[in-house]
Amino acid sequence: xxxxxxxxxxxxxxxxxxxxxxxxxxxxxxxxxxxxxxxxxxxxxxxxxxxxxxxxxxxxxxxxxxxxxxxxxxxxxxxxxxxxxxxxxxxxxxxxxxxxxxxxxxxxxxxxxxxxxxxxxxxxxxxxxxxxxxxxxxxxxxxxxxxxxxxxxxxxxxxxxxxxxxxxxxxxxxxxxxxxxxxxxxxxxxxxxxxxxxxxxxxxxxxxxxxxxxxxxxxxxxxxxxxxxxxxxxxxxxxxxxxxxxxxxxxxxxxxxxxxxxxxxxxxxxxxxxxxxxxxxxxxxxxxxxxxxxxxxxxxxxxxxxxxxxxxxxxxxxxxxxxxxxxxxxxxxxxxxxxxxxxxxxxxxxxxxxxxxxxxxxxxxxxxxxxxxxxxxxxxxxxxxxxxxxxxxxxxxxxxxxxxxxxxxxxxxxxxxxxxxxxxxxxxxxxxxxxxxxxxxxxxxxxxxxxxxxxxxxxxxxxxxxxxxxxxxxxxxxxxxxxxxxxxxxxxxxxxxxxxx
Amino acid sequence: xxxxxxxxxxxxxxxxxxxxxxxxxxxxxxxxxxxxxxxxxxxxxxxxxxxxxxxxxxxxxxxxxxxxxxxxxxxxxxxxxxxxxxxxxx
Amino acid sequence: xxxxxxxxxxxxxxxxxxxxxxxxxxxxxxxxxxxxxxxxxxxxxxxxxxxxxxxxxxxxxxxxxxxxxxxxxxxxxxxxxxxxxxxxxxxxxxxxxxxxxxxxxxxxxxxxxxxxxxxxxxxx
Numbered sequence: 001x002x003x004x005x006x007x008x009x010x011x012x013x014x015x016x017x018x019x020x021x022x023x024x025x026x027x028x029x030x031x032x033x034x035x036x037x038x039x040x041x042x043x044x045x046x047x048x049x050x051x052x053x054x055x056x057x058x059x060x061x062x063x064x065x066x067x068x069x070x071x072x073x074x075x076x077x078x079x080x081x082x083x084x085x086x087x088x089x090x091x092x093x094x095x096x097x098x099x100x101x102x103x104x105x106x107x108x109x110x111x112x113x114x115x116x117x118x119x120x121x122x123x124x125x126x127x128x129x130x131x132x133x134x135x136x137x138x139x140x141x142x143x144x145x146x147x148x149x150x151x152x153x154x155x156x157x158x159x160x161x162x163x164x165x166x167x168x169x170x171x172x173x174x175x176x177x178x179x180x181x182x183x184x185x186x187x188x189x190x191x192x193x194x195x196x197x198x199x200x201x202x203x204x205x206x207x208x209x210x211x212x213x214x215x216x217x218x219x220x221x222x223x224x225x226x227x228x229x230x231x232x233x234x235x236x237x238x239x240x241x242x243x244x245x246x247x248x249x250x251x252x253x254x255x256x257x258x259x260x261x262x263x264x265x266x267x268x269x270x271x272x273x274x275x276x277x278x279x280x281x282x283x284x285x286x287x288x289x290x291x292x293x294x295x296x297x298x299x300x301x302x303x304x305x306x307x308x309x310x311x312x313x314x315x316x317x318x319x320x321x322x323x324x325x326x327x328x329x330x331x332x333x334x335x336x337x338x339x340x341x342x343x344x345x346x347x348x349x350x351x352x353x354x355x356x357x358x359x360x361x362x363x364x365x366x367x368x369x370x371x372x373x374x375x376x377x378x379x380x381x382x383x384x385x386x387x388x389x390x391x392x393x394x395x396x397x398x399x400x401x402x403x404x405x406x407x408x409x410x411x412x413x414x415x416x417x418x419x420x421x422x423x424x425x426x427x428x429x430x431x432x433x434x435x436x437x438x439x440x441x442x443x444x445x446x447x448x449x450x451x452x453x454x455x456x457x458x459x460x461x462x463x464x465x466x467x468x469x470x471x472x473x474x475x476x477x478x479x480x481x482x483x484x485x486x487x488x489x490x491x492x493x494x495x496x497x498x499x500x501x
Numbered sequence: 502x503x504x505x506x507x508x509x510x511x512x513x514x515x516x517x518x519x520x521x522x523x524x525x526x527x528x529x530x531x532x533x534x535x536x537x538x539x540x541x542x543x544x545x546x547x548x549x550x551x552x553x554x555x556x557x558x559x560x561x562x563x564x565x566x567x568x569x570x571x572x573x574x575x576x577x578x579x580x581x582x583x584x585x586x587x588x589x590x591x
Numbered sequence: 592x593x594x595x596x597x598x599x600x601x602x603x604x605x606x607x608x609x610x611x612x613x614x615x616x617x618x619x620x621x622x623x624x625x626x627x628x629x630x631x632x633x634x635x636x637x638x639x640x641x642x643x644x645x646x647x648x649x650x651x652x653x654x655x656x657x658x659x660x661x662x663x664x665x666x667x668x669x670x671x672x673x674x675x676x677x678x679x680x681x682x683x684x685x686x687x688x689x690x691x692x693x694x695x696x697x698x699x700x701x702x703x704x705x706x707x708x709x710x711x712x713x714x715x
Contacts, residue, residue: 072532075560122570141565187640549654564678572685576688580696
């Protein structure tokens, strides 16, 4: 048992990987067994993540040498507090979406269930592998696994999906290639690929032009992957036209893992003084974050399609996080890290609701929400909790992360960011009240139905249980994270903030 | 236009790089000598590329195999048509 | 000055190749041309990496069985970029495969591969 616990960082990635191979075999043999097998695999991976978090909280950073070769000659897995926290929540949300996906996938793509679950598990492998690794080239390999799986999963959606996925292919490949160029430029000057090793080697080379160009390419490459403001063009189309379970998996996770990679490169590989004092890159990032918030908010107001509105809300949320990193003081970075966790839950909750509405009514327009509070009261309750979290009402988790971001912005005297945060909160209120209004809009609908040719009643037709239970768990988790936020912040995020800030 | 900017930035970056085929470049001095010198005793493979690919950095090879697997399954997922139509579409 | 250009010209050639691929990816309207541009861009990056591995007067990194003699790293080409690029070539081919599969899906649906015609059909 001790031995299994000591290998837990690797088990996190290896279990979904081997399960992906096995799912293909099992699915071709008996299609019904795929779904339980996927649930078991993701639960085991979640268990390993919790064990890893426990170990990190007790004994500090884990250094796991793959193949027993010392770094920098072998590949190393470094799990510190930031890693472990993001890992637990990535695997938790992928487990929830997997439980949810059974009904939704059987309605939308009935004949390809086996292959879908295989690629689903590969996507989760890629995401977990990006978060847990400590080696730059290994990160590129897992980034490509996650990206390829994502391209395929998005392209099997509804009508406009292949074109949206193609645009994602082109932009995502540009992003990954810029990342690889950055790794190449760093390698040619230092000769090492290991993150901890680069931290020691780089301070001597800060004046070098190659390192500066490498840094710029890293930032641009990661910005494409996480949909920062001018480079976000792939996000609305891709997540709108994808199948519901795929949007619920990719939207909370892929962009936030990109923010995690940004924090790693900015503050762990290049020590904090480099982006803040020498290059002033964080000032530029703060302005891009501000523009992203304003742009996301304004575009979201003009959408009539619910999923597209959610996509622009995600663009604004990424603006919060990047702006928070750009403030470059400890409070704002705590807010940004906490917001990674919160946004995962909020986006998962809202995209689950969109999928449930699609399952019941066949569309994801705002007009499909009509009468929702009478027809599907539980779904409507989950939606209200998600909406309150995005707006930032205490005691949901959204309030606390926005609070820390505001405090950090005031401390850095960056009034543009503070104004944009407050303005976007108001815009979110308007957005969600518009949908809730449609949902409560029952009386005129009943009136219309009575006067129709055959009088029908507004039926109570609730979503199937396997889709509701993950929604409930995520909604309860939103409350719990909000209530226990001080515990999470003091015990984990305090240690995750990079030193020297 | 964007292409010019990116190209100029890349060329600006090369101004500081070590010369081509320089045996004293940091890339060749830091990590690689151990791979070449110790490959026979630690891995018993005279081909250094194989020993690095399969032994020192074997995990990257596992990742690469997964990439091929992902691409293959994705192609099946994307292209297979319903059984009622005439072609299998792979 | 001439010495400067001669010692660094290899990098510049690869950068020009990269920019040609990058231009094709973002400026051309035909979807196949975008995919070809993507391929050129990734190939140029791989060539750039491999050029960092060269050493003057060194031979390929296969160590002959020198019984008991010491092996000098300076006689052999740096093997690490070659290894990384084997993986990158595999990734490049996989991305090309998935991109072409998506193009087949687009072609079946819209019967054309020009981006402006597709957007016209979608807009209707």
